[in-house]
Amino acid sequence: KAGVTQTPRYLIKTRGQQVTLSCSPISGHRSVSWYQQTPGQGLQFLFEYFSETQRNKGNFPGRFSGRQFSNSRSEMNVSTLELGDSALYLCASSLSPDNQPQHFGDGTRLSIL
Amino acid sequence: AQKITQTQPGMFVQEKEAVTLDCTYDTSDPSYGLFWYKQPSSGEMIFLIYQGSYDQQNATEGRYSLNFQKARKSANLVISASQLGDSAMYFCAMRDGGNTPLVFGKGTRLSVIA
Numbered sequence: 001k002a003g004v005t006q007t008p009r010y011l012i013k014t015r016g017q018q019v020t021l022s023c024s025p026i027s028g029h030r031s032v033s034w035y036q037q038t039p040g041q042g043l044q045f046l047f048e049y050f051s052e053t054q055r056n057k058g059n060f061p062g063r064f065s066g067r068q069f070s071n072s073r074s075e076m077n078v079s080t081l082e083l084g085d086s087a088l089y090l091c092a093s094s095l096s097p098d099n100q101p102q103h104f105g106d107g108t109r110l111s112i113l
Numbered sequence: 114a115q116k117i118t119q120t121q122p123g124m125f126v127q128e129k130e131a132v133t134l135d136c137t138y139d140t141s142d143p144s145y146g147l148f149w150y151k152q153p154s155s156g157e158m159i160f161l162i163y164q165g166s167y168d169q170q171n172a173t174e175g176r177y178s179l180n181f182q183k184a185r186k187s188a189n190l191v192i193s194a195s196q197l198g199d200s201a202m203y204f205c206a207m208r209d210g211g212n213t214p215l216v217f218g219k220g221t222r223l224s225v226i227a
Contacts, residue, residue, distance in 0.1 A: 035217075043204065043217040045214045048214050092215075099145070101148060104150075104157060104159075107157065
């Protein structure tokens with residue numbers, strides 16, 4: 001069974017640009033969550049989607065947005081990139097948004113120059 | 114609000130020895146789930162073990178076991194017979210029964226010494 005697939009693996013952008021990250025969950029998983037990981041802040045929750053609906057949103061500015069498609073694939077978008085957005089972005093999927101283990105992708109490492 | 118605390122920034126253990134990684138949590142919800150994840154230097158997060166708040170027995174998965182002490186609100190991870198490949202960051206996480214996301218602790222970096 002294929003795991004969670006995140007694309008791209010690495011991305012280099014400059015300040016002010018925008019970026020779209022993609023996540024394909026494990027087949028059959030309908031819940032997708034996104035996290036930002038930085039050395040200073042650790043793992044911070046961004047969004048959670050289930051059946052194309054956003055269930056939860058973390059404490060991030062409106063520049064961070066996301067969506068989930070009918071096939072459960074998810075994208076997140078960051079506009080007007082800032083240096084502080086440099087991070088590892090992790091996507092996780094689970095069968096449902098309750099106490100089911102979340103399984104993570106390898107992440108997208110975003111660097112802002 | 115739910116909260117996870119991991120007080121050990123770093124731990125060392127000799128190969129083949131057992132090690133305990135500490136995790137305490139705080140929630141007012143009687144229904145919650147506790148998770149442990151491993152993150153090697155390559156970056157991927159690997160699910161290790163799960164304990165539900167109503168589970169009567171401590172969870173075990175191979176060399177991993179969870180020492181769940183509900184009254185103390187602790188969920189320590191025990192790794193038996195440590196291997197060099199166990200060197201990684203370990204994160205404790207919790208999700209309670211409400212419409213809340215999974216919350217992670219700051220992690221413990223485990224180094225296994227030959």
